[in-house]
Amino acid sequence: MPEHKKLLDVRATAVGGRDGSIATEDGKLTGRLAFPPQLGGDGNGLSPEHLFAAGHAACFATSVKFAAKAAGLTVTNVSVTCTVSVLQEADGAFRLASALAVTAPELPPDRADEVLTRTHGICMYSRALAGHADVTHSFVS
Numbered sequence: 001m002p003e004h005k006k007l008l009d010v011r012a013t014a015v016g017g018r019d020g021s022i023a024t025e026d027g028k029l030t031g032r033l034a035f036p037p038q039l040g041g042d043g044n045g046l047s048p049e050h051l052f053a054a055g056h057a058a059c060f061a062t063s064v065k066f067a068a069k070a071a072g073l074t075v076t077n078v079s080v081t082c083t084v085s086v087l088q089e090a091d092g093a094f095r096l097a098s099a100l101a102v103t104a105p106e107l108p109p110d111r112a113d114e115v116l117t118r119t120h121g122i123c124m125y126s127r128a129l130a131g132h133a134d135v136t137h138s139f140v141s
Contacts, residue, residue: 018047039086049084052096056125057082060100060137063123067115068107075115079103087134097134098125103141112139 011025014033019041023030033048035041061080068075085097102116116137120126129135 022046022051049086049096052125053082053084053098056084056098056100056123059125060102060119060123063119063126064102064104064107064115066122067118068104070118071111071115073107073111073115075104075106077105095133096129098129098136100135100137101140102137104139105141107139109139109141 012022012029013025014020014022016033018033018035020033021031022033032045034043034045036047036049037043039047057080060082061078064078064080065075079102081101081103083099083101085099087095087097089095100116102112104112107115116139120130120135120137126135
């Protein structure tokens, strides 16, 4: 018996790498890709980091609500800003860092760190990054 049950498949195709295009099979997302100026490109398109930041922010915001509920709190209004950084190691290898700034006016400040720490255990992006990237959070309000 499998240890997990698949709930969803989403398929996307990238053509040409960072200087190409992307499209999801269902047509809901299409776009031009371009290296950002900081990495030597013209910046006239999305980067994988744009897409990752948006996905992590959305997933973390939803997960905050679940974590708050598990802690006996009701949080319905959540905004998360995700900053994804590209880091280069001494050996030349690249890795990501993800910093999440959370605004949730209904979340009591004295419970924020507890809830946000619990959120990392719920958020699929945070779980996927655990041990592979620096992931931090801050509570704005």
